[in-house]
Amino acid sequence: MGGQRGHFLYSTVSTSYDPCVMAAAFLFYCCVTGSLLSAPFANAENPYRFFTWRVTYGDIWPLGVKQQGILINGQFPGPQIEAVTNDNLIINVFNGLSEPFLISWNGIQQRRNSWQDGVLGTNCPIPPSRNFTYVMQVKDQIGSYYYFPSLAFHKAAGGFGGIRILSRPMIPVPFPPPAGDFTILAGDWFKASHSTLEYILDSGRNLPFPDGILINGRGWNGNTFAVDQGRTYRFRMCNVGLTQSLNIRFEGHTMKLVEVEGSHTIQNIYYSLDVHLGQCYSVLVTADQPVRDYYIAVSSRFTSPVLTTTAVMHYTGSVVGVRGVPPGGPTIQIDYSLNQARSIRWNLTASGPRPNPQGSYHYGLIKASRTIRLANSAPVINGKQRYAVNSVSFVPADTPLKVADFYQIQGVFYVGSIPDNPTFGSAYLQTSVMGANFRDFVEIVFQNYEDTVQSWHIDGYSFFVVGMDGGQWTPASRQSYNLRDTVARCTVQVYPKSWSAIYMALDNVGMWNVRSENWARQYLGQQFYLRVYSPANSWRDENPIPRNALLCGRASGRRTRPL
Template sequence: MEPFRQFRVTAASFKSLLYASFVQLQIFLLFGSAIADNPQFYFDWTVSYTPLAPLGIFKQVIVINGQFPGPTLNATTNDILNINVRNNLNEPFLLTWNGVQQRRNSWQDGVEGTNCPIAPGKNWTYSFQVKDQIGSFFYFPSLLLQRASGGYGAIRINNRIVIPVPFSPPQHEFDVLIGDWHNADYRELRASLDRGNYLPTPDGILINGVGPFQENFAFRPGATYRLRISNVGLKTSVNFRIQDHLMLLVETEGSYTLKQYYENIDIHVGQSYSVLVTANQIPGRSYYMVATSRFIIPELAGIAVIQYPGSLTNPIGPFPPGPPPFDFTYSMDQARSIRWDLAVGAARPNPQGSFHYGLINVSQNIILENDMAMIGNHQRYTVNGISFVHPDTPLKLADYFQLNDVFKSDSIPKAPDGRYPALGTSVIDLKYRDFIHIVFQNPLPILQTWHIDGYNFFVVGMDEGNWDESRRSTYNMVDAISRSTIQVYPNSWTAIMVELDNQGMWNVRSQEVDKWYLGQELYIRVKGVGQNDPSTIPIQDETPIPANVIRCGRAGPST
């Protein structure tokens, strides 16, 4: 049973709930009664290990409240969520909320650059508002390659009742979490990366935490269902399809899309989609739901079953065909076909198209080129020649306490400059409300995925080759999709535009965990205007530092 709007107070969490109350008092003083009028919900999650064998080989899987995948976090626009996380692992732990935009509140981002970890045997309460947002997302562990052993779960942010949804209510909604899976323990995989090895080929694809033919979805003839699909894997793109059923794409990562039917959809690591599927096939039969790996050898398949009333145990016939495993052109053309629906509202009643991003002057141009390099006899991944290393103090805390020796502003070039690859702590300073053009350039023969915490951005263009100024003529400046995770195809580029409307210290990363773990990330520090000291974020324009903040490193121990 998912903990929808669940209120539980245990002895272990009582202190954390008191802390959360202090945080909400601070928010009230900052933003006034408007936020106080929004409902608050409390969740109590315990993170632990349990032996499971999704693909027939037991390993220690990270579960939340004994569940794998973890509980669905089910919220509505503007809800305030207080999630007390107790860490019963033997390692530090953090959760991050993939795609959820905590408004001016990077204190709750749950990545190593913004938060001190939750120590073994300790707990910490995340407290944030899902303000002005709808859509399908997921959470996952952000430290130490723990995502390779689970710990993830779905997030739904529903429309307020006063905001119409641009399609008829479905009979039911299903969360479909798909992703690659390794039978090896995550600590073994981490140690292998530390020795300079690559991640091995996955052992299979899971659907909702189980192997082939272990997950069933009940369909009633004539009914329409919403599937919220997320790729929660480590590094493998997947192609998703359902035997004899078309999928009507309606939403991706908080944006309603132009409604188009697809026989199959490529879903890259970290991405989420919502599709509507109508049960219009023969009653008394069952059908394959298939998620196959893309761009790797051998091809792997996750298989679930859709069952109509009275259906046979197993579907009949071959698996529904997908695109050729290495057809990048097919995948890129499909990605370009996904468009923003300008005529409908999302979290607010005004149409999505009322924000005319194509008419805004660009403040800065940034080119981020990923690469791989040997640094100190170790394989690393870089952005503009720098492979990220974390200091002993989270950047967010160092910034707040003005610890000037932890990182330097603008410590990464805003375009590749041919420098020799090196380790570094990459931070780019950007101004609140500026409108930024970013090009992700991928010179490697493998696909990349990129994510920006705290933001959605407009995917205005993608193509093969190297980006140059002439490519702007190909941009979609009218109805480009707005999302938070985007793929960059091999030897190709992807261009995005983003309004910096969310102050804080925000993580920009590869969504593939091996590249992220080995340095492919940076942070953008979005500063308010009119600040006398340009080296700091104006605290008065952000959510105050949480009363229960965990302090570590040079920021001092928690009291």
């Protein structure tokens, strides 16, 4: 089945807005929120940033073969979002494709606002020739993130871009200002079109091995980063790929790790760095070598064969291009990667996005009220390849779950349709939703019984990665947890035949996607939704449905709010 296309019947009450004039965009924001109390003149420290994006198909040649790519304002990758902590983002997305479309925001927590999450379980897709305006605040966040198309298999065609959230001037950063700030969006890529790849998956088959790796939408030596000798530069590196973990290296240079998905880190030095699916890292690289050009090498990890692509770090004044072969990196060594992951620690002396030490939140002193164990599997159901969590392979409903929950539409889903622990029974299809209580503190264990690296993401949250190791998790595994200075992040890897454990404070009400970042697995069911519920039904805990919300499926024709 092509379950993620979103064949919904749409309401006609949703309206379009023209944001070309700033005043009109501001008035639109007031209409969406239903209040002038949040207006810029009443909250001057939190500015508004307005974006108008037109999504279209266009020809691209990332691996030397003409393909149909998804462009945003004619760009592949799409335009970068630059913001400062607490900024309000107003992003008007016009869908110029011939099919429904959605954009999601990887790592942006959407505080009290899952209405803006941009996945099929929370939002109706944007129909062709229509638009939707995302209204969100990057509340109390810093760091490196990205956006991507979440519907169908559009991610295989582009439509992604980087997000930088900077600290406010009053909040100190634990390293001197770099001479430059670069973004590397790297990922595996296929020469086949996204629709062909989608057909392969719908037919019940696995994807072939990727054809190559791209850096910022280009292949071998397709990008040049200019540097001056003796100066230090920040590189924000995200794995936006579909199926493969990556390893990144700078020829002749070391990387000083400074940030992981919003957490300032202990500034360890690395010669190569593993970046798993959906993850982002910031490193500082000092141009301290003789003046010439150097490779930036990105390779697939844990694969045979190994795919490699390169960019160029060009020293000002260099007349000598890159030479020889790119620097080699690790290939299939799991222990190397596991030890590297354990070495990444939180910088407890650094300030966070707010003027208080990050280490003031003592996660290790809080007793978890619930333990959830999640096991991935790769079953065949009805003769077709599927992927599952605790034996449940997710299928989208005919109405977004968040919308159905708001209007109390019966029969779309039921809470508790996925168990808290592996059942090891026969896998089955279900629109799986797990219930959870607002303000609970939970332990989640990702158990991987397969021979491949897994990568898990939870929308709306950052969580503490307290432990990971080989074998099967048991309660005794808690003795090895890092309860002092592990990083908070939104995506965690789980090594083959291994486990990873996280602690997470359920402080964000909403319907949140828990998914594999391997997009073939996500597409074929390795995901579910976590319904974090507050009985108070208060705007203090969760924003009301936006006035501009698209309504579809069984909610078509309803009003977003009373007049």
